[in-house]
Amino acid sequence: MRLPFLFVLLTVMIDAMGIGLVLPIMPELIVEVQGGTLASAAIWGGVLSTTFAAMQFVFGPILGNLSDAYGRRVVLLVSLFVMALDYVVMALAGSIWLLVLGRLVGGITAATHATAAAFMADVSKPKDKAANFGLLGAAFGVGFVLGPVIGGLLSEYGTRAPFWAAAGLSTLAFAIGVFVMPETVTDKTRRTFSLRRANPVNSLRAIASLPGIRPMLWVYFLYSVSIYVYPAIWAYFTTERFGWSPQMIGLSLGVYGIGMAAVQGGLIRPATRYFGERRTIIFGMGFEIVSFIILGFLTNGFIALMLIPITAIGAIVTPALQAMTSRATPDSQQGELQGVLTSLHAMSMVISPLVMTSVFAQFARPDAVLYLPGAPFLLAMLLMVVGFVLFFRSPKVMT
Structure with missing residues (x-):
């Protein structure tokens, strides 16, 4: 199982690289195909992110249920193959509407991480789940280190x-998976596919009905809305506030990826072992609250760059939350659970980019009553506080 384990980590890393590759050039690309100002480009950037996320919300539970019924292998490989084609479309797009179409298809196929998480749940002992989910997060972080840096460098060529690089990476992952990826869903754990149950609302109800799960789902959602402020506005915020170039934006995202990989790959195991998952989550959310306050008012780009790896400590929350919910979910519903978590994350990606970019546009305009480009981070802080209080007051049934 070692090669498949490494392949799944590699797939998540390549997926993150594909996402990170295009982040540094999105403001410039949108202005290129649509025209307008950076503020208007931020609005279109929010539309593209929301389109992507809306498809994830609808199709996340469907693909999760399909993987419970037909296996992780087929869902993972098909997703990678279509994802490669989607990046080709994005590379050739000459209008904003083709970019929107590309994000529609991309959102449908972006089940790679959820399917990988279901695979990890299949092969992990209960005590190892937090650490293995952390390895997935670390792999994503490594990809996020390489992706933005490479994307910033490739921006020199247009x-x-x-996008062409992302298409090549997805194709490479698909080719490797054909040869090494086994099937981990057995006849014992296989569950018949039901389109009615694959509906996002019905899947959410089924998982939320499990003991102790409902408050954790709310916390996961609020955390996701808050944390998505980074990819939603970072390129626009750092361009406006610090005058950073695409290369500098790529470097900064790479620094964040290094920090996230170090936290989720190295810190999560000792943290959950010595403090438990519950206190680990409380610490991580508290750390994010402080980070958001600082970024909200920060005006020095050098300090922002130095602060990035420290803010990544908050990434410890996700694997700990995943482990708590996975341990409380039957083996036959692990794919459905990951689909629900993907759906909640996608819903946060629907809400967060639209809200955060709109707030940024209002506070970054030349005629703004209060010029404060960091305002989205302060909004994220308030949402994180709500999630923190909800988690702190929730029953300790899964600890």
Whole structure:
């Protein structure tokens, strides 16, 4: 099982690289195909992110249920193959509407991480789940280190070069998976596919009905809405506040990825072992609250760059929350659970980019009553506080 385990980590890393590759060039690309100002580009950036997320919300539970019925292998490989085609479409897009179409298809196929998480749940002992989910997060972080840095460098060759690179990476992952990826769903754990149950609302109800799960789902959702402020506005915020170039934006995202990989790959195991998952989550959310306050008012780009790896400590929350919910879910519903978590994350990606970019546009305008480009981070802080209080007051039934 060692090669498949490494392949799944590699797939998540390549997926993160594909996402990170295009982040540094999105503001420039949107202005190129649509025209307008950076503020209007931020609005279109929110639309593209929301389109992507809306498809994840609808199809996340469907793909999760399909993986419970037909296996992780087929869902993972098909997703990678179509994802490669989607990046080709994005590379050739000459209008904003083709970019929107590309994000529609991309959102449908972006089940790689959820399917990988279901695979990890299949092969992990209960005591190892937090650590193995952390390895997935670390792999994502490594990809996020390489992706933005490479994307920033490739931007020297035009705004389309990163899309071609992302298409190549997805194709490579697909080719490797064909040869090494086994099936981990057995006849014992296989569950018949039901389109009615695959509905996002019905899947959410089924998982939320499990003992102790409902408050954790709310916390996961609020945390996701808050944390998505980073990819939603970082390129626009750092361009406006610090005058950073695409190369500098790529470097900063790479620094964040290094920090996230170090936290989820190295810190999560000792943290959950010595403090338990519950106190680990409380610490991580508290750390994010402080980070958001600082970024909200920060005006020095050098300090922002130095602060990035420290803010990554908050990434410890996700694997701990995943482990708590996975341990409380039957083996036959692990794919459904990951689909629900993907759906909640997707819903946060629907809400967060639209809200955060709109707040940024209002406070970054030349005629703004209060010029405060960091305002979205302060909004994220308030949402994180709500999630923190809800988690702190929730029953300790899964600890």
